[in-house]
């Protein structure tokens with residue numbers, strides 16, 4: 001496995017993948033290119049206080065497991081839906097990072113002719129891949145039928161589309177949507 | 183203003199409009215008709231405890247103002263995005279129930295060729311209206327140019343599409359999407 005380490009002048013400077021994608025989405029939004037948002041994390045609120053003269057204060061709440069993906073929205077009439085994952089792993093993306101209910105959700109989206117994909121960052125190399133859901137599904141089925149429980153970086157190199165970071169937006173994933181759905 | 187009070191055999195039994203729409207969306211989802219969800223309410227988490235042997239407990243958090251609409255998803259390749267509002271008012275829907283940032287969001291969605299609308303329940307009469315965003319925008323502009331700050335029920339009767347509750351799903355709003363976008 002040979003990996004060429006890249007050196008980008010516009011580094012992510014310790015940002016999370018989510019931060020980077022929020023920045024891309026802000027760019028798309030403010031330039032009237034697309035309307036795509038990160039969904040809020042679902043939280044179950046148990047106890048709320050109402051102190052006088054101020055708003056509600058949540059005093060007890062719990063994180064709930066999201067039943068869908070991270071991001072969705074609209075781009076030129078297309079419904080866009082994707083999950084973003086980063087890994088520190090240097091050779092493969094472990095499929096345990098994707099949950100069954102997310103696979104089921106993306107499968108339903110695909111049936112409705114939505115544009116659906118996984119966006120993976122290999123953080124050690126600052127490399128980004130756009131994996132269409134149809135491809136992800138094949139790797140998932142391989143795992144379910146006793147095969148390996150991860151997707152090798154080399155498999156990303158062969159079967160996913162690499163996103164080369166650039167300036168504004170750094171992670172221009174809609175360019176891939178264009179190329180694949182033109 | 184003459185209002186014919188209706189008597190539905192399948193009443194909403196004290197459910198909120200949000201409950202009813204969640205039920206419609208569950209029906210659509212389980213019948214492979216569409217994939218549409220209520221977005222979680224955005225919450226700003228300030229303090230989290232990690233008691234031993236159990237998950238995170240949020241001890242201080244605040245509700246944030248949503249920057250978008252209530253519901254979005256995909257239906258037969260179309261991006262669907264709408265805001266749901268109920269009013270106890272018997273003659274009009276006060277426009278103060280819709281926020282500027284929601285109008286801006288829906289305007290952006292329309293520019294991206296998404297299907298965008300307001301779904302209003304006049305709870306006193308158990309009546310439901312689907313108001314396309316383009317119509318809502320005209321009423322909003324009327325308000326901004328010094329006109330009335332609400333949409334009369336009679337205006338809904340004339341310019342919106344009424345949804346007659348039925349059985350499974352009770353509020354079948356995608357039927358209107360079909361009729362308007364066929």
Ligand SMILES: [Mg+2]
Nearest residue numbers: 070083084085
């Ligand atoms: Mg994620």
Ligand SMILES: [Mg+2]
Nearest residue numbers: 252265266267
């Ligand atoms: Mg609402």
